[in-house]
Amino acid sequence: MPTxxxxxxxxxxxxVVTPHRFRGKxxxxxxxxxxxxxxxxxxxxxVGEQVRRKQRAPETRGLTRSHNRTLKYVFKSxxxxxxxxxxxxxxxxxxxxxxxxxxxxxxxxxxxxxAITLAVWKAGENFDGSKVIEQAA
Numbered sequence: 001m002p003t004x005x006x007x008x009x010x011x012x013x014x015x016v017v018t019p020h021r022f023r024g025k026x027x028x029x030x031x032x033x034x035x036x037x038x039x040x041x042x043x044x045x046x047v048g049e050q051v052r053r054k055q056r057a058p059e060t061r062g063l064t065r066s067h068n069r070t071l072k073y074v075f076k077s078x079x080x081x082x083x084x085x086x087x088x089x090x091x092x093x094x095x096x097x098x099x100x101x102x103x104x105x106x107x108x109x110x111x112x113x114x115a116i117t118l119a120v121w122k123a124g125e126n127f128d129g130s131k132v133i134e135q136a137a
Contacts, residue, residue: 001078001113001116001117001120001127002082002127002129003078003081003082003113004074004078004113004117008074008077008078011070011071011074012071012074012117014070015068015070015071016031016071019118019121019122020122022118025111025114025115025118025119028114028115028118029111029114029115030064030067031067031068031071032067032068032071032072032075032114033063033064033065033067033068033069033071033072034063034064034067034072034075034107034110034111034114035063035064036062036063036064037061037062037063037064037065038061063107071114075110075111075113075114075117076106076107076110078110078113079106079107079109079110079113080106082109082113083105083106083109087129088109091109092105092106092109095108095109
């Protein structure tokens with residue numbers, strides 16, 4: 001990734017060691033502190049003698065609290081950097097145009113960068129920016 005310089009890459013390698021620890025991007029997001037957490041205690045109610053699930057969606061409580069702080073910093077700072085330059089700048093503008101707050105748009109971009117980093121690292125390939133633009137659009 002162009003936005004991950006030598007210092008961020010060193011921090012990433014020191015924290016993760018091997019990308020094969022994670023089955024997929026969602027586990028990696030959780031480890032990095034970029035996963036969304038939903039918590040609810042009253043999902044079911046008793047109607048007559050039957051237990052039924054409530055129709056309301058569970059409440060979103062924010063990002064996971066148990067995470068590696070270094071990795072969260074690495075990916076959020078990379079998202080801040082990449083939001084100012086192409087090819088991600090147009091995607092960032094589209095996220096803002098859809099009504100996303102700037103903080104949430106940057107977290108979305110941090111997740112994308114983390115997923116790309118994990119995939120490229122697992123495959124042992126070099127980063128190709130043209131593939132990112134196709135998927136983001």
